[in-house]
Amino acid sequence: MNKLYLGGAIFTILMLAFTYISVGGSEGGLNGDIVNMLAVAGAVALVIITVFVVIKYVRQMQTDTADGELADESWDNIGEYKNPVPMGWAIMFLGTMIWGMWYFLIGYPVNAYSQIGEYNEDTAAHNEKFNAQYESITGDRLVEMGESVFLAECKVCHGLAADGIDGKAANLKVRLEAKTVKHVVENGSNNQLLGTEMPMPDRNGLFNNNTGALITDAEIDAVAAYVANGMSGAGADVFAGACASCHGEDGQGMEYVAPNVAAFTPELVANVLNHGKKGVIGTMPAFDRLNAKQKEAVGAYITSLSK
């Protein structure tokens, strides 16, 4: 027992005494609280370990002598032994190299994080879930889905009530308003309502078969009122003479020729969503980012509004 150990022991006891006084004397103190006890135990362990590790190395520096064969090289008169690398170091060195090769070739390329990869996985998982849940819905559930899509995507223009907010957009509660019919008859139309280019001629291409002449202003007003009135009332004769050859006698349209002007159909709505349209009110952009089922649902909802 030399004076180094003695000094260490005295220092340890002093530190422990200080810890005991400061902890035991404070409010709460060593009152059996498990966290306090653990903290004190930790402090005691730290003090003891620190003191005796320091003593070990101080003693080693005092007494150790080194030996072995010196290397030829001398750096400012500081030599170096030709000792072999310790076994633990050698193993760690080799292990790091092997791990490095694994990480470079397999670890990183296979497991690396990619934000876009995560996005793609999320999207695929969501689409799968969506399809599993909604692929086959019909009827009222389809209309419900259409309403929720409408409220998310369409209401900013067409309004919560789908009435077009005082003419800012098309009123979807009726198939056509008189001003729309009038505009289309006067200016023609090419809105791809059938999914393909199928232009309707303007008034210079519209003959009234009843009179054998181009459609007149009065006839346009009459047929506009007739269509806007749900295909009833005055103007039926003009419709039969000028419009029915393409749009059908009852206004139901003809496949590949002309769209339905009597009622909304899901196909019609889907085509508007795919291609957008431009009319008397303004331009509607295409909403082709909706998926097929959502378009079908919006079609079902809008069709249900005017029934």
Place this chain on the structure above:
Amino acid sequence: MFHWLEKHPFFFAVGVFLVISFAGLIEIVPNFAQASRPVIGTAPYSTLELAGRHVYIKNSCNACHSQLVRPFKSETDRYGHYSLSGEYAYDRPFLWGSKRTGPDLMRVGNYRTTDWHENHMKAPADVVPGSIMPAYTWMFTNLADINTAYAEQLTVAQFFSTPYNKPVPMKDGSTKVVAMGNNVTEANAMALEEAKLIAADMKDQDVKDAVANGQIPEIVALIAYMNSLK
């Protein structure tokens, strides 16, 4: 060589720096150059669109609206494809924004139109119930600053080689040429032509009259800019 380096710590440090930066450079520079190149479909702004961009900045639209769609399903459902860095190649400065009090506007040109913007800027709550966005009525009377927009075009064309009057590849395989005037008079005339197309889709008679008289209200420029965001 190594002995020499060991005896000259300064040059050793320089060597270490070179080796480490080489690794960084070959990792970072090609990737960065690739990502910041304009993507196909990104075209420079026309004079009127640039004037609209200045209106956007002047009114601090970027304080409430971001222009950055993040790669999350919920965002791409609402706003369209997530943003790519090359899409901002001609934005000086970019207007990513950092807060969304209103919706993102990165691709607003895809799903809103001239007439909607007109209604909305006049009275936002009339079209979007519960909207807290204020009305920007002064844009219907203030005139857009075409001269400054032209000055910016000249600057970016000269210093950053922004491709004005050159074909730019578009997504459908075609090319688009964004024209820039040879002088400020020509630039004003071209902006007016563009403004007439926008005004034709608008309803405000004062705006239509102003454009017919050769003036360009701020709202027309702003709508041109909004429509260009795709």
